[in-house]
Amino acid sequence: MPLRLDIKRKLAQRSERVKSVDLHPTEPWILSSLYSGSVCIWNYQTQTMVKSFEVTDLPVRSAKFIAQKQWVIAGADDMFIRVYNYNTMDKVKVFEAHTDYIRCVAVHPTQPFVLSASDDMLIKLWDWDKGWMCTQIFEGHSHYVMQVTFNPKDTNNFASASLDRTIKIWSLGSPDPNFTLDGHSKGVNCVDYFTGGDRPYLITGSDDQTAKVWDYQTKSCVQTLEGHAHNVSAVCFHPELPIIITGSEDGTVRMWHSTTYRLENTLNYGLERVWALGYMKGSRRVVIGYDEGTIMIKIGREVPVASMDSSGKIIWAKHNEIHTVNIKSVGADNEIADGERLPLAVKELGSCDLYPQSLRHNPNGRFVVVCGDGEFIIYTALAWRNRSFGSALEFVWSTDGEYAVRESTSRIKIYSKNFQEKKSIRPSFSAERIFGGVLLAMCTNDFICFYDWAECRLIRRVDVNVKNLYWADSGDLVTIASDTSFYILKYNRDVVSSHLDGGGSVGEEGVEDAFELLHEINERVRTGLWVGDCFIYNNSSWRLNYCVGGEVTTLFHLDRPMYLLGYLANQSRVYLIDKQFNVVGYTLLLSLIEYKTLVMRGDFDSANAILSSIPKEQYDSVARFLESRGMLEEALEIATDTNYRFDLAVNLGRLEIAKAIAVEVQSESKWKQLGELAMSTGKLEMAEECLLHAMDLSGLLLLYSSLGDAEGIAKLASMAKEQGKNNVAFLCFFMLGKLEESLQLLIESNRIPEAALMARSYLPSKVPEIVALWKKDLQKVNPKAAESLADPNEYPNLFEDWQIALNVEATVALKRGIYPPAEEYMIHAERSNESLVEAFKNMHVHEEVPDDHGNTVHEVIEDDGVEASQEDAVEVEAEDDGVEESQEDAVEVEAEGSTDGAVLVNGNSSEEQWVLTPEQ
Secondary structure, rough: OOOOEEEEEEEEEOOOOOEEEOOOOOOOOHHHHHHHEEEEEEEEOOEEEEEEEEEOOOEEEEEEEHHHHEEEEEEEEOOOOOOOOEEOOOEEEEEEEOOOEEEEEEEOOOOEEEEEEEEEEEEEEEEHHHEEEEEEEOOOOOOOOEEEOOOOEEEEEEEEEOOOEEEEEEOOOOOOEEEEOOOOOEEEEEEEEEOOOOEEEEEEEOOOOOEEEEEEEOOOEEEEEEEEOOOOOEEEEEEOEEEEEEEOOOEEEEEOOOOOOOOEEOOOOOOOOOOEEEEEOOOOOOEEEEOOOEEEEEEOOOOOOOOEOOEEEEEEEEEEEEEEEEHHHHHHHHHHHOOEOOOOOOOOEEOOOOOOOOOOOOOOOOEEEEEEEOEEEEOOOOOOOOOEEEEEEEEEEEOOOOEEEEEEEOOEEOOOOOEEEEEEEOOOOOOOEOOOEEOOEEOOOOOOEOOOOOOOOOOEEEEEOEEEEOOOOOOOEEEEOOOOOOEEEEEHHHHHHHHOOOOOOOOEEEEEOOOOEEEOOOOOOEEEEOOOOOOEEEEOOOOEEEEEOOEEEEEEEEOOEEEEEEEEEOEEEEEOOOOOEEEEEEEEOOHHHHHHHHHHHHHHHHHHHHOOOOOOOHHHHHHHHHHOOHHHHHHHOOOOOOOHHHHHHHHOOOOOHHHHHHHHHHHHHHHHHHHHHHHHHOOOHHHHHEEEHHOOOHHHHHHHHHHHHHHHHHHHHHHHHHOOOOOHHHHHHHOOHHHHHHHHHHHHOOOOHHHHHHHHOOOOHHHHHHHHHHHHHHHHHOOHHHHHHOOOOOOOOOOOOHHHHHHHHHHOOOOOOOOHHHHHHHHHOOOOOOHHHHHHHHHHHEEEEEEEOOOEEEOOOOOOOOOOOOOOOEOOOOOOOOOOOOOOOOEHHHHHOOOOOOEEEEOOOOOOOOOOOOOO
């Protein structure tokens, strides 16, 4: 099959001409050297520049990381080599290395060595452990030496490319080249070694517009890659993929298959000429340096080529090498937590002649098929022996062990279990993908067609863009995954059999009732598998989910990209693998899946029968599933978590159960929640008990005041005062008619102006005492304002109806502690706007007598029509222009630490009165 070269651009930075690029082995950094004379370090994750070194005014043609020393080394046209510490930006070393432009520097992978190549036709070896001494000079080229590179398989050797049209192979310690490769018709610009596998290859790029692959053991040219329209300036073997990358001054980057040498892809980012390529072993990232900037791309899918059979044996392909592990080798003695890497012993199973792009066990696990490079090979799973092979772009198994291959978009072949060809099909459409399973599926970008394996009759066409297909083992359910969502369909095989056996016609759409859409889920499936009637998958957010009956449950949040391998029922674990071939497992109980499946089918008797087989620690998961189905009563019976059971009991109105849980856990929030619910349902005794446990003073105030419970309000006043909830305490005292306590609470809270205004309204006899306190307090802040406060004992003329107010107070005080029953409310309701002062004024004057000061006062007779009691409204009017803070002001009484709201105390004109009623 052709290489699936998914190419994504990860970084694009405009700059002046880039002459070399390099990737840091551990940091997300790209090193670029520029023709302008500077060196830049880019962070490809944050897309920002990390460092910049102004090296020289002349071009810097080569710069490399020396990661073990945290250095950057750069060679420039001024013939100097410079070394910088990339953390401190300090210069470590500057020395003149050549007598002409320096074209390339190469860092030894393990030794303290650096090679430099120059237009002076020399190659020099430098040892930084010896103070950057030149320890060897390599002479032999007759023109500029454009590039040198160490052999990664034998780091004592290196290759050099020169404009004298040759490539020379050298050994450290020897002054003469081992041999010369001569085959290009023009100068050679670049050279790179093959890193994967055992092939002794290197590749070169030349001004003759070709790249050549050489076998340096036989010293022969293996392949010439033609296609560029200008000089080939950069070449490399990709370290992870079977591709060769070439860059040219024609502005393009070409990708070739390193085995077939077929051109796979051509890139053109419009940044003019290509000058450099950078890559790193273990990474799929490739950096390209252009005339106008730097591009970084990521090549290929990161899904590991791996397969697991039903017994737990895993086979994977790493390059052309095949490895195997057995999950069962991890014994029961090893307690492996969910998500932890399994300590598996990896064995080499063999190698593959083609580059594997897919690898899959057959249904019974006896055979494994490897597909790639347009071919397939079927091996025995245990001994890795070749059983069959052929050409194929794709290969799929049936559930019975037959298989089909897609040779092209117009030809599909079906083979028997004995590897014999049974049928060749030419579909009427362009088959871009095929899928195996219960039915053979062929799809285009717009629809998928299902066929039976035996006769290749059309079963059903479904108009959907398919990315993947997953069949349940039962063959009754199938998942069709698209780019953004997935669909779960039921396959009605009996309907299909009846239709076909009865001679029913099959049109372009197939059998109408062959499939029934059960669920549509708006999530992207990366990899998936069926366990019974449960579909397990990981989504685009790398969450491991499972879907039963259309209900999606998140099993685990994955900390990195991982891909599903399979499920082992005897271990109740699902296994995944990452791109580094680390295998991890997560617990997923089969009994739990079966229970949920039976509930979805409505078979509650069978579901209850297997409930006992589910571990107790999973009961809350079961309960939440039942809750999602609206089965709250059943969920409450099963749930074990106290918080969850409490919430269920509250939702169901099962207050006794909720109360028992609240008693058990003694949670203030639960008592408060339960108290509010009990109050709303009329269970006032329970509400009082809960609110007392929760110390919810606001709720108790509402409850007691609604009930007219004077004893409860008195108790609440004491509690509130002890806890510093002064607003609640004030309201309690006020409703009880305990005005002295209310007044004292204001004084203790240092709310003296409010206390004075309240006394003027309700307890005028206390005004002189409080005015004295007010004056003393105000004296500290504003002595002039303090002097302006008037005492009614000294200036009674400033307080209108002062004497009447005192008489009203004396009369009302007699009945202030009496609380009429609620049934008398209507008697007093209509009198709420009456003013006692005005009522006293309107009473018959019985006798005028002088008081102790010689003033004339009215001795009054209580009018039967006006009963002065604490239920009556008292209007307080006072005019004192000399008082800076007058009782006409509205005062908001807010006690410290209270969250229960503010009490607005108004002592103003006859249109707004204080109302004093015990029923408040």
